[in-house]
Amino acid sequence: MRDSGPSCGRQPLSCIIPPFLLERMAESGDAVARRRAVVDLAQATAVYAVRDLVRSMPTFLATPSPGCCRDRLVYDARGRDDLPGRLARREGDRPGKDPAVNEAYDYSGATYDFFHTLFGRNSLDDAGMSLISSVHAGEADGEGYQPMNNAFWNGSQMAYGDGDGVVFERFTRSLDVVAHELTHGVQSFTSNLVYRGESGALNEHFADVFGVLVRQWHQAAAATKGERPPRSWLVGAELVVPAQTRRAVRDMQHPGTAYVDDPLLGTDPQPAHMKDRYRGSADRGGVHINSGIANRAFVLAAEALDDEPWETAGRIWYDAMLEIPSRAGFEDAARITVRIARDEHGAAVAKAVRAAWKAVGVTVPAARKPR
Amino acid sequence: MTAAILRVSYTESGGFAGLVRSCRLEAAALAAEERALLEQLVAAAGLTASCECLSEQSRDSRTYEIVIEWETIQIHTVFDEPSLPAEVRPLVGFLRERARPGMPT
Numbered sequence: 001m002r003d004s005g006p007s008c009g010r011q012p013l014s015c016i017i018p019p020f021l022l023e024r025m026a027e028s029g030d031a032v033a034r035r036r037a038v039v040d041l042a043q044a045t046a047v048y049a050v051r052d053l054v055r056s057m058p059t060f061l062a063t064p065s066p067g068c069c070r071d072r073l074v075y076d077a078r079g080r081d082d083l084p085g086r087l088a089r090r091e092g093d094r095p096g097k098d099p100a101v102n103e104a105y106d107y108s109g110a111t112y113d114f115f116h117t118l119f120g121r122n123s124l125d126d127a128g129m130s131l132i133s134s135v136h137a138g139e140a141d142g143e144g145y146q147p148m149n150n151a152f153w154n155g156s157q158m159a160y161g162d163g164d165g166v167v168f169e170r171f172t173r174s175l176d177v178v179a180h181e182l183t184h185g186v187q188s189f190t191s192n193l194v195y196r197g198e199s200g201a202l203n204e205h206f207a208d209v210f211g212v213l214v215r216q217w218h219q220a221a222a223a224t225k226g227e228r229p230p231r232s233w234l235v236g237a238e239l240v241v242p243a244q245t246r247r248a249v250r251d252m253q254h255p256g257t258a259y260v261d262d263p264l265l266g267t268d269p270q271p272a273h274m275k276d277r278y279r280g281s282a283d284r285g286g287v288h289i290n291s292g293i294a295n296r297a298f299v300l301a302a303e304a305l306d307d308e309p310w311e312t313a314g315r316i317w318y319d320a321m322l323e324i325p326s327r328a329g330f331e332d333a334a335r336i337t338v339r340i341a342r343d344e345h346g347a348a349v350a351k352a353v354r355a356a357w358k359a360v361g362v363t364v365p366a367a368r369k370p371r
Numbered sequence: 372m373t374a375a376i377l378r379v380s381y382t383e384s385g386g387f388a389g390l391v392r393s394c395r396l397e398a399a400a401l402a403a404e405e406r407a408l409l410e411q412l413v414a415a416a417g418l419t420a421s422c423e424c425l426s427e428q429s430r431d432s433r434t435y436e437i438v439i440e441w442e443t444i445q446i447h448t449v450f451d452e453p454s455l456p457a458e459v460r461p462l463v464g465f466l467r468e469r470a471r472p473g474m475p476t
């Protein structure tokens with residue numbers, strides 16, 4: 001189920017030699033290189049067509065559920081990377097002994113319930129798609145496999161590693177991590193923001209927003225009166241092995257402070273304002289870095305409103321996630337959220353959302369009054 | 372055969388946590404055994420052309436950027452976890468062990 005892992009030129013769907021380089025090779029005096037480049041150029045044209053089709057029609061990647069509604073399947077990858085692995089728990093099965101299986105099951109259920117209860121959404125594709133998770137995923141290191149120190153969405157399912165035990169525990173420990181991965185799934189069936197640069201940072205931003213909102217909503221529902229934990233905007237707090245230099249993977253309220261001078265992690269690189277945005281090429285142009293700017297805007301908007309974050313602010317951001325164009329940037333996100341706020345929730349809410357974006361350096365011009 | 376000039380720059384980024392780790396190795400500055408191993412891994416990786424190989428559908432996969440300067444040739448490659456070729460994994464394993472938090476200097 002995993003994306004194919006080929007060498008350049010052998011498996012064109014995931015492999016792009018820059019066309020200018022292919023063209024240069026096609027003009028080369030070396031007959032072998034020329035022949036290869038001509039073939040690759042022809043494949044590249046076909047590949048772009050397939051990629052556009054995949055982007056516009058993600059539904060053909062979905063696994064339909066046998067029923068109408070919530071359907072969870074949790075697999076055990078047994079330390080390997082050939083997903084999904086062996087089926088460990090299906091919808092309706094009782095809990096087993098493996099905490100990773102139970103967490104993936106429970107937290108994907110909580111995420112389904114959040115989107116269904118608040119927004120009437122029936123799974124990632126809004127058509128009852130099965131929620132497939134693999135736990136105990138491994139990664140090849142050239143000699144064998146080691147526990148994966150990561151979690152990801154591969155276009156059709158979630159995968160969670162057990163962590164290295166030094167910096168990260170198993171990735172299913174945090175509900176906001178599981179909900180983050182599932183929100184990537186929701187996005188792949190809706191806006192499908194291109195995973196690079198500002199649009200990629202927005203993809204990460206929406207995944208963080210709904211990751212944290214699912215946790216906050218779930219904690220509020222589970223708490224009895226007076227026992228509700230204080231509102232937290234940390235991402236992955238349960239995932240990190242505690243140390244004085246780290247407290248989470250990200251802090252949506254105070255980007256750049258989740259870990260500081262950590263001997264193994266370094267310092268959290270997230271900016272909190274456009275003036276500090278990352279402009280380099282790492283991380284696909286900073287998709288996990290610049291998301292901090294939009295994350296802070298969301299927190300400022302949510303905290304300025306006098307209801308729960310998943311109510312007005314969550315609703316605005318959910319509607320924005322469905323309609324935002326796939327190549328949108330921060331200014332587009334700001335403009336769209338302000339418009340939805342004004343049209344659906346009134347001028348006072350729109351003012352709070354506009355002020356939140358302005359505080360992180362993204363200005364939305366005020367709407368002109370009709371003459 | 373030992374190359375006169377071999378430099379390898381490595382940047383690992385992304386993943387759910389978005390961590391950035393990097394290193395820059397100059398073969399001439401390495402101990403003989405380590406230098407020989409680096410040359411062997413670079414040769415075995417078979418990276419003969421610059422390319423960017425990134426999955427379209429995957430989210431939160433790690434990204435690996437490897438720049439090899441060998442004599443007068445520079446090869447710049449970018450892979451992510453799903454697209455990383457099996458023959459490049461041993462080189463990445465070698466570089467990961469030497470990478471430290473932060474962007475390359």
Ligand SMILES: [Zn+2]
Nearest residue numbers: 204207430431
């Ligand atoms: Zn993500």
